[in-house]
Amino acid sequence: MIAKTRSKVLMVGLPQSGKTTFLAALWHIVQETGVPSSLRLKELRGDRTYLNRIREAWFACRPLDRTTIQNEQLVTLCLESSAARELELTIPDLSGESFELRLRERRWPTDFDGLVNDARGILLFIHPDLIRPARRVDLAQGLAAQLRRGDPSPDNAATCQVATTVPPAPWSHELMPTQVQLVELLQFMLERRGSAEALRVVVIISAWDLLEALVGTPKEVLWKHLPLLWQFLDANPETITHTVVGVSAQGGDLDKDRVALLGQDPPSLRVRVVGLECDPHDLSAPVFWLLE
Amino acid sequence: MAEPPTKTGAATAAENGATEASADSQGTVEPQPEFVELAAGSALEASETFPITRAARTHLLVFAGGEASGKTTLLTSIYESLQEGPFAGMVFAGSRTLVGFEEICHLNRLASGQPVPETERTKPSDRAQFYHLSLLDRGAAKPVRREVLIAAVSGELFRLARDSTEDCSTLTFLRRADVIAVLIDGAKVIQLDARQGALADAEGILRSFLDAGMLSRNARVEFVFSKYDCVQKAGTAAESFVDRARARLLQPFADRVSSIGTRCIAARPTEARLPFAFGVNEALRSWLSDVASPSGALAVWVEAAEHEREFAKYDQRYRKSKERQA
Numbered sequence: 001m002i003a004k005t006r007s008k009v010l011m012v013g014l015p016q017s018g019k020t021t022f023l024a025a026l027w028h029i030v031q032e033t034g035v036p037s038s039l040r041l042k043e044l045r046g047d048r049t050y051l052n053r054i055r056e057a058w059f060a061c062r063p064l065d066r067t068t069i070q071n072e073q074l075v076t077l078c079l080e081s082s083a084a085r086e087l088e089l090t091i092p093d094l095s096g097e098s099f100e101l102r103l104r105e106r107r108w109p110t111d112f113d114g115l116v117n118d119a120r121g122i123l124l125f126i127h128p129d130l131i132r133p134a135r136r137v138d139l140a141q142g143l144a145a146q147l148r149r150g151d152p153s154p155d156n157a158a159t160c161q162v163a164t165t166v167p168p169a170p171w172s173h174e175l176m177p178t179q180v181q182l183v184e185l186l187q188f189m190l191e192r193r194g195s196a197e198a199l200r201v202v203v204i205i206s207a208w209d210l211l212e213a214l215v216g217t218p219k220e221v222l223w224k225h226l227p228l229l230w231q232f233l234d235a236n237p238e239t240i241t242h243t244v245v246g247v248s249a250q251g252g253d254l255d256k257d258r259v260a261l262l263g264q265d266p267p268s269l270r271v272r273v274v275g276l277e278c279d280p281h282d283l284s285a286p287v288f289w290l291l292e
Numbered sequence: 293m294a295e296p297p298t299k300t301g302a303a304t305a306a307e308n309g310a311t312e313a314s315a316d317s318q319g320t321v322e323p324q325p326e327f328v329e330l331a332a333g334s335a336l337e338a339s340e341t342f343p344i345t346r347a348a349r350t351h352l353l354v355f356a357g358g359e360a361s362g363k364t365t366l367l368t369s370i371y372e373s374l375q376e377g378p379f380a381g382m383v384f385a386g387s388r389t390l391v392g393f394e395e396i397c398h399l400n401r402l403a404s405g406q407p408v409p410e411t412e413r414t415k416p417s418d419r420a421q422f423y424h425l426s427l428l429d430r431g432a433a434k435p436v437r438r439e440v441l442i443a444a445v446s447g448e449l450f451r452l453a454r455d456s457t458e459d460c461s462t463l464t465f466l467r468r469a470d471v472i473a474v475l476i477d478g479a480k481v482i483q484l485d486a487r488q489g490a491l492a493d494a495e496g497i498l499r500s501f502l503d504a505g506m507l508s509r510n511a512r513v514e515f516v517f518s519k520y521d522c523v524q525k526a527g528t529a530a531e532s533f534v535d536r537a538r539a540r541l542l543q544p545f546a547d548r549v550s551s552i553g554t555r556c557i558a559a560r561p562t563e564a565r566l567p568f569a570f571g572v573n574e575a576l577r578s579w580l581s582d583v584a585s586p587s588g589a590l591a592v593w594v595e596a597a598e599h600e601r602e603f604a605k606y607d608q609r610y611r612k613s614k615e616r617q618a
Contacts, residue, residue, distance in 0.1 A: 102330070106329065106330045106332055106333065107329050107330055108328055108330065109326065109327055109328075110326060110327060110328055113328040134372065134401065135402040136400050136401060136402070136409070137399075137400050137404070137406055137407070137408065138400060138409040138562075138568065140402060141408070141409065142564055146564075166406070166407075168399055168404040168405055168410075169404050169405045171394065171395050171404075175394070175398070175401070175403045176390075176391075176394050177375065179375070180375075180390055180394060184333065184391075187331075187388075187390075191330075192328065192330075227375065227376055227377045228374065228384055231374070231378060231383045232384060232385065234383060235383045235384065235385035235386075235427075236385055
């Protein structure tokens with residue numbers, strides 16, 4: 001009898017970073033026959049209502065409803081690997097607002113703490129369009145000065161060193177750059193974990209179809225646009241084992257490309273996975289990497 | 293691929309003082325706490341640095357100087373530079389004070405709505421606060437992890453310390469400092485009616501530290517001319533004045549401190565003539581090079597009772613450490 005491994009994988013990411021879309025597509029990928037997949041559905045078990053609902057929206061190329069704190073779900077998939085190892089995979093589908101709330105309030109539910117402790121690894125989702133950088137005033141001033149140097153009009157003569165009496169907008173956690181928020185979340189998790197094993201992290205640059213023609217590799221995206229996070233992952237090999245993957249779970253823009261996406265048969269051909277040695281449509285590969 | 297047993301939420305809750313499933317003699321089960329508290333992320337009080345200093349050799353940098361001399365701007369320039377990539381050969385490996393850093397950087401962020409960059413002033417207080425960086429030094433012969441604490445003390449407190457030996461002696465964290473950087477405001481140095489006072493302030497602060505016995509013999513001291521972009525903009529006469537001042541500042545202290553030097557920086561130049569964090573790269577690299585800790589002790593221990601002042605706590609631990617070594 002083959003021993004079954006029970007593992008938990010956490011999907012972590014700020015709002016609209018692609019977590020639920022990934023789950024919807026994954027639910028289809030592990031069931032689709034005739035295409036390479038690192039993990040396959042072994043058997044149906046438990047309530048699949050939520051999974052089937054989000055998969056239906058994915059099939060129809062409809063935008064998925066945002067996961068809110070009220071409709072968070074805990075799903076369990078009974079899978080087997082290509083080496084016939086059985087695996088019971090539990091994935092909480094948590095809202096991005098949950099993670100924002102935890103950053104702001106500096107606490108999290110005890111049951112979530114248990115998930116963090118038990119998790120085999122983390123899928124860390126980042127949407128490239130939603131990266132908030134640290135926009136510095138001095139940099140903006142420098143750019144403005146460069147523009148003014150090219151404009152000889154009298155109105156341009158004023159210096160920007162103007163004393164201001166406008167009170168500053170107050171600081172809040174929501175203003176933290178994305179890379180700082182993600183480092184903070186990972187630091188929380190490392191601090192709370194009791195396991196001596198390194199935390200396995202797959203950084204998923206979602207909506208990869210938006211970037212594919214513009215950039216090189218997913219690692220380059222991390223290095224260029226989230227350098228603090230990149231450094232943190234690189235400098236902590238004893239506590240974090242990581243890889244960076246580009247994923248397009250939708251395959252394209254749901255408005256502009258909808259007809260072409262609906263025409264993909266099988267639907268798994270919509271999916272793109274870049275940065276792992278796997279079939280380019282194998283969305284289960286990042287999960288499989290966590291479990292290795 | 294069986295997952296080894298790890299701490300469950302129950303075990304974690306137990307760490308937090310809850311007693312899930314524990315029953316008293318009447319069989320009452322106490323509920324788990326609903327939430328687990330996470331680190332605040334703000335600047336640390338002295339007692340909160342204990343987990344850092346206990347775990348690893350920690351570099352303590354102190355930026356001293358009068359009000360608006362550029363201490364906090366120097367601190368923010370290090371953090372903002374790391375946000376763009378490795379800095380001074382150091383790779384960012386973590387921080388317990390990310391919220392604290394973000395708060396003091398806020399006035400130089402577009403989100404503040406400020407049209408010109410500003411720096412949050414360190415609020416006058418009798419307590420030092422500490423900002424933490426965990427850095428992987430890839431510039432060393434072999435990569436080494438460096439835990440760094442940077443003390444944030446208001447200019448007003450340094451002014452008091454300059455003027456009073458008694459007040460100076462309360463800054464007991466100075467004894468643990470690896471580096472004391474005394475900042476001299478470059479914007480004052482270019483003003484004829486303010487420049488001698490700026491130099492005298494800096495000399496007075498260091499002299500007060502030394503006369504009060506607050507510095508370790510092994511501490512490295514530097515006079516740092518901040519806002520050097522202002523000096524450059526003022527012209528060669530101002531630059532020459534700074535060059536003469538750099539030589540003059542060293543003489544009274546050369547035989548009182550094992551290592552003393554000067555440098556010029558522009559942490560956040562106002563114009564493009566100098567890059568952001570000019571000179572800070574070299575400064576940080578130099579400040580974090582391996583040096584012996586002031587007493588040879590690995591850690592700073594803070595265990596005094598809550599009613600004692602933070603500075604007295606440092607003093608207590610320092611004395612105990614010396615007694616153990618004797």
